[in-house]
Amino acid sequence: MIYVDTSVVLAQLLAEDRRPPAWLWTETLIASRLLEYELWTRLHARKLEDSHGEAARGLVGRLALLELSAPVLTRALEPFPVPVRTLDALHLASLDYLLRNGQRLELASYDRRMLAAADAMAVSVVDLDDQRE
DSSP, X not given: OEEEOHHHHHHHHTTOSSOOOGGGGGSOEEEETHXXXXXXXXXXXXXXXXXXXXXXXXXXXXXXXXXXXXXXXXXXXXXXXXXOOHHHHHHHHHXXXXXXXXXXXXXXXXXXXXXXXXXHXXXXXXXXXXXXX
């Protein structure tokens, strides 16, 4: 299973310079419910909800979403091995919650800080440059 952070979904949706490989979307994907809020906030800020809304709903619908439950929120209050931003702490707490509950996960992210935190937490990272068919 692959934990996807918001940077990956935004790269796919907004056709940025870098895009996740097509094979990623055939995998079992999970994210925090936070991703949905971050995604829509960005779309609204750029006034793209009309042009990108349907695609956004499709991408979010492709993900299993983990709620920001009390255990996840409690974990986000605890320190991480490296300094993190608030929303990153919530994503990392979600990832950590899943790992502690026996899920085998990798992280897919373009965010350098998230990747550094994952490395410090010994979390495997997906190679988003892998263009396998």
